[in-house]
Amino acid sequence: MTNMMKALEKSKPQEGLWMVQAPVPEISQDEVLIRVNKTGICGTDIHIWNWDDWASATVPVPMITGHEFAGEIVELGKDVEGLHIGQRCSGEGHLVELDSRQSRSGKFHLDPGTRGVGVNVQGAFAQYLCLPAFNVVPLPDDIPDAIGAILDPLGNAVHTALSFDLLGEDVLITGAGPIGIMAAAVARHAGARNVVITDINADRLRLAGHVVPTVRTVDVSTEDLTDVIHELGLKEGFDVGLEMSGSQAALDQMVEAMVMGGKIALLGIPPGKSPVDWSHIVFKAITIKGVYGREMFETWYKMIAMLQNGLDVSRVITHEFAVDDFQDGFAVMKSGQSGKVVLNWR
Ligand SMILES: NC(=O)c1ccc[n+]([C@@H]2O[C@H](COP(=O)([O-])OP(=O)(O)OC[C@H]3O[C@@H](n4cnc5c(N)ncnc54)[C@H](O)[C@@H]3O)[C@@H](O)[C@H]2O)c1
Numbered sequence: 001m002t003n004m005m006k007a008l009e010k011s012k013p014q015e016g017l018w019m020v021q022a023p024v025p026e027i028s029q030d031e032v033l034i035r036v037n038k039t040g041i042c043g044t045d046i047h048i049w050n051w052d053d054w055a056s057a058t059v060p061v062p063m064i065t066g067h068e069f070a071g072e073i074v075e076l077g078k079d080v081e082g083l084h085i086g087q088r089c090s091g092e093g094h095l096v097e098l099d100s101r102q103s104r105s106g107k108f109h110l111d112p113g114t115r116g117v118g119v120n121v122q123g124a125f126a127q128y129l130c131l132p133a134f135n136v137v138p139l140p141d142d143i144p145d146a147i148g149a150i151l152d153p154l155g156n157a158v159h160t161a162l163s164f165d166l167l168g169e170d171v172l173i174t175g176a177g178p179i180g181i182m183a184a185a186v187a188r189h190a191g192a193r194n195v196v197i198t199d200i201n202a203d204r205l206r207l208a209g210h211v212v213p214t215v216r217t218v219d220v221s222t223e224d225l226t227d228v229i230h231e232l233g234l235k236e237g238f239d240v241g242l243e244m245s246g247s248q249a250a251l252d253q254m255v256e257a258m259v260m261g262g263k264i265a266l267l268g269i270p271p272g273k274s275p276v277d278w279s280h281i282v283f284k285a286i287t288i289k290g291v292y293g294r295e296m297f298e299t300w301y302k303m304i305a306m307l308q309n310g311l312d313v314s315r316v317i318t319h320e321f322a323v324d325d326f327q328d329g330f331a332v333m334k335s336g337q338s339g340k341v342v343l344n345w346r
């Protein structure tokens, strides 16, 4: 192994990413070195590519980007136990401190000191990734690397979808991006009665129907959600809402379509402050939960268990590219005409 590697880096504070030669990271006693096989492109990576206000205020330059990966352990820090060289793995891209109240009570995903791989620390768009052993999630043999590379966003979908009991419930998902579509698959798997997913992009809704054939897709730019509620025979509206678009119009529509006492989990990130009709939420006695990341490591446990027991999200991966063609991968992601895009590093 040479001590240099290929990496996709934000090298300059402007639009784009650049393929560079970077040193292979050196690991400390409680870290592992992972040879990266496949990575997923995330919406976050698109923000970093575009160098929007959030990215330029958050990401130091230079920064190797990327946080969705699957690979194989090639080196272990001297204090690492329970993992081995050659172990296939994915991993949690949120690095936490262990001294906060939340971490000490086992709620690692709520640690206020969380830093992001590929955002605040050098990332996974590289031939090698250094990760704390704590963050490694071993991959069972029956989960291929392509799925391993999208466990991070699947985890967002699982964390959000399992926020409330779904068994027998009528579920509305707003936003048929990759995460919304995977949440529809999870809601189905978890025993929801009706699963309705909305978008304003017909390609995305077609993909949703392809990945989860039993979901009712609704293009809210042309179709009235109220008609769909009647068509499905929902007397009072949806029991559970999963907001996965970041659009204020979608949230307004969701609140409107919920039953009294309905429950909403918010994953979508609005671009800025947006007005909310709180009286509507109060009078409907709606519970709202904000969702960030994945629960460490309960979400990982549940999603791997569901994948091993029939949950199939493989069709949400619409494109795979060799990493040298990363420009094509980012272009198709930005077009809005893709599901998940995977880059192959080997
Ligand atoms: N909270 C977290 O930890 C976390 C983690 C990952 C992603 N996110 C957020 O979750 C959301 C989903 O992620 P993604 O990668 O699937 O995003 P995405 O941008 O690919 O998908 C969002 C979808 O919402 C659709 N949309 C826009 N306006 C709509 C409307 N009025 N009604 C219905 N749909 C509408 C868009 O057409 C798009 O298909 C994003 O907002 C993302 O920023 C949050």
Ligand SMILES: [Zn+2]
Binding pocket: 042, 043, 044, 067, 068, 152, 153
């Ligand atoms: Zn991601």
